[in-house]
Amino acid sequence: MYDKEEAKKIFSELTNKRVHYISLIPEGTTNILYNINDAYILRFRKYHDDLFYRSKNERDAIRKIAPLNISEIVLYYDEDTDIKLSKFIHGTHLYIDSLSEEQLRYCAKTLKKLHRANLKIEGKFNSLDRLYAYKKEAGETNIPNLYEKHTIRDALNFLKKEEKEFVLCHNDLVRNNLLFKFDKMLLIDWEYAGMNHPYFDLASFLSENNIEDEKTIETFLRFYFGSQFNSLKMRRIKLMYRYVDILWYYWALAMLKKRKEDIYEKIAANKLRRILAMASLEK
Secondary structure, rough: OHHHHHHHHHHHHOOOOOOOOOEEEOOOOOOOEEEEEOEEEEEEEOOOOOOOHHHHHHHHHHHHHHHHHHOOOEEEEOOOOOOEEEEEEOOOOOOOOOOOOOHHHHHHHHHHHHHHHOOOOOOOOOOHHHHHHHHHHHOOOOHHHHHHHHHHHHHHHHHOOOOOOOOEOOOOOOHHHHHHEOOOOOOEOOOEEEEHHHHHHHHHHHHHHHOOOHHHHHHHHHHHHHOOHHHHHHHHHHHHHHHHHHHHHHHHHHHHHHHHHHHHHHHHHHHHHHHHHHHOOOO
C-alpha cells in the first residue's frame, strides 16, 4: 500500500517538482490514486493478483489512443511497477445515478471514435479464458447450467466468425472510468485494454452501467450506429450483454474470494439478478 509520503517521494523523483498539495481520490476500486498539486494524478495498482493483467497491453493502448484525444494525457508509465503519472483533467465529473440521453450520446461518440480508429495492439482480451479462470477461482455458481452453456456457445460462435473485426477495445467501461467534460466523455484506466470485438465494449458498457430499459438501450445504440442500426445488431449486442454479465459475475465472485471487499459482493449480486431474470425468459 502506497501512503501519501511514498507518493510524494515518488512524484518528486519523477518530476523534480515539490508537492504542495496531495489528496487521496476515494473512487479507486482496484487502484490507489493521488491528486497532486491539483495538476497531476499519480496511480499505483492496489492489487497484483489478476492473472490476466498485462502492463504491456495497458502501455501499448495508452500510446495508441493518444492522438484520438479521448483520454487523459499520460506523462510517465513504468511497465515494471505499473506506476502511472498523468495530467489532472479539470472540470470533469462522473454521472450521478443514471446516464442522461445527452451523456449516452457522448459515450457513443467516444466509443465510436475509438472503434472506428481501427487501432491494433499485440495483446488480445480473451474473454473465454478469463470467464473459466474466474469461475474456477470463484468455486461456486448460481447460474442455471443450460442458460450459461447456451449463452457462452452462442457468444463464442459470433466472436469466432467476427474475429476479423477485432480492434483495440477498452473492455472495462464502469462508471468510474467515464469522465464527462462539456460535450464529450473521456475514457480512463486502460488496464483491461486489448483486441476484442466492438460489440463486447458496447455490451459491457450497458452491463456495467446497469442500462436495462429497452428504449434506453436502443437510444444508445442508435447514437453509436446511426442509420446503420438494425434489429440484427440489437440481437447480437443483447447476446453479448448476456455473455458479459456471466463473465463479470464470475470475476466479481473471484475478486470477493481473494480481496474480501463488499463491493464485489454487490457487483456479483447485481449481475446474478439480471442473469436469472434473463434465464427465466428462456424457459
